[in-house]
Amino acid sequence: LAHATARYLTVTGDATILKEQLPFLDGQALGEGEHDAFFTPEISKKTVSLYDHCARALDLAIKRSSPAGLPLILGGDWNDGMNRVGEHGKGESVWLGWFLLKTLGDFAAVAKTEGDTKRAQAWAKHAEALKRALESTAWDGEWYRRGSFDDGTPLGSRTSQECKIDSIAQSWSVLSGEGDPARSTTAMQQATKLLVDDHLKIVKLFTPPFSKTDKDPGYIKSYPPGVRENGGQYTHAATWFVIALAEMGQTDEAYRCFSMLNPVNHAFDEASTEHYRVEPYVVAADIYAGDDKGGRGGWTWYT
Template structure:
């Protein structure tokens, strides 16, 4: 028996009455359409089997029975389905194939579920995949795809929990859930988020760099002529939200720079892409939802990136970037909604984007933009040190009225994690202050007894401050003082950049979901899947340590980068692969299998006590004085042995 409940839209209850089903007994197929779907009204979905002896129904009520459930449907106690189909019913597709089995006998039945652009296309798909051979061929191609994609980087370390999540699960979560489905149990949306999917694709430079290239051009096409972008949009039409959000558009140049650095494909910057036309968001509004028009104006991806940066060079009274109706933390939508609030974190982020795009601009001979960007970066850096430092850590923002957020003078949200971590990751923070700030993060936000890292503390609760909808969460839940895993990962990456492997490894161990399933008690407390990342972890009694929103979270991509890049040390620059690890002192070695196109590199990193041997870099049996692996696609296997001195913190 094969059973499907048709949705053919965004919500089943919304479109159930409009789903039109039809039974084709000759082809053993059930067709379903929803002509009222505004974007996919012409699509034809189907459920089909090759077995000619079968019965069918499109009536969910018939299949389940009165007061029936999927655990015990009435159809499983019958020998015949009615063949009922049509409209204005509770729609489904059910096909039953009766058969008898003698002892030791096997019987193979193949069902096909799919959709076509129209009826002709649906029939063509069914015809092409008839029989068992096409089914097995399709399955084999899927196995090969995932084997290659997930196998691009395979690691063998002394920590089994790291191996489990790095060798497949994180890339699978990023690609299957975040990029393809854009949907999960906790958020069934299907929309592209401008900052969201760009960050996801940035994690795939080792396995699917061509996908990041594709996304750079797609996302550039969602930029308005003024430089801002759609915060999110639904394909295929492109209806979405235009906002005063202040960081979305800056992820485009950051992602573009990462792609160009990793692949050497500078040609992508010369690809022409159209802008969008739409009315600006009114100053008194947070956003509006609409279908914008494609502008007649188009320009290169490089010019799109420049326009993003230039749009971000807007400052408040402290010389810090305006936060608008939010920066990375969407929940802080009331900090600067009057147009005067400023973001310290955004200052760090913009500084990083400016400096990365400068390198691309220099290679293109764009001297005017280089001068402008360097001047802006120095100005932002100076104003952060002048107005962003609170004494023991960096502040988070300034409200429209000039009140600081993320200050020891606040009753709530005295310290916020991301200002501290990005002071290091961006390189904008004063080295001494950044080190002090990270130590404050370590003392105030890392809760070792509960294996979590808070985003901010104390949570918003009873003070008069109104940062936005973040205050609507209970104290200790999600962004409001719980662990927001993005930020926890950034903290670990910052400690790694400081060379502090102890704190890096400690945080990684805390946030690795595999480590939350070590005992029945831990499983009961964490409650969510121990093999994919959770967006958040509760810090509120009696639910402390409980995993929140899983699967559909960008923390999967960042976790992968933390492991592969910040800890195991892989960094790719065109045809050069650097290995610069920040690993626990007790590790003696680890191994990496790295696939570059059709060529495999077997890399062994050995860590020894200083003085016991001389550090060395051996490539294919000979000493390598370049201190990096030169990547060539010669279809051969290569070996690299890297010997390092043990780092003692």
């Protein structure tokens, strides 16, 4: 919410939206061992401003930090399929670190304009500490790790049996504007080498997919290797990857990967169209990797 609001303010300059009054959603908290619940939430009678909603969210995100200073992944982050990486409250998310770092910087500026000096200073201070934590604990030698499990086992590391490198930890080191430039360059080069599949014309989310590891990352492992978030192309993340390449000035590489996201390039002839299986005139949310169904489109008309 804070990220989207800050972006809205940058594009429109309409700060009046920050004073809009909005309610909360009321619902029962998850019980011990529960990962999700299905119910219709109540709309609270209490309202606070949009600014306050954003500020509370950032304050809570800061509170949910590991001893090392990285955000806790808890029941999943952008990749909700990794819902058991941090189910015991100790696992970390490097991607969320970059995302939070970007948002704290953007919203600290908003806080200043709103006269909320105390929060602006607190967010800026935490951002500095978070940046140090990311560079000191998340760098794996050639790319940034994705995070860590509750027991401290690295996720997205060269030492990992599966999910050795994840694209969003690399792309967001660039998109946040906060990653060490030399490291981000190396990380994106390695991600391009290991995740961009010229044969299938896809940009994988991570590799190798989860299959035989004794670690339980969550329901993501229930997908076959190479399907959806489990090591296939998840186009939302692939788009971030393309934007990161463009921001780095790697325009040829960005266009090459962008062309892979264009669905028409998966259906130039009858054979490729039959293999792709889905509409070539709308972007697919995911495209499979793997030997047998690699290159087949997944869900369309979807995010």
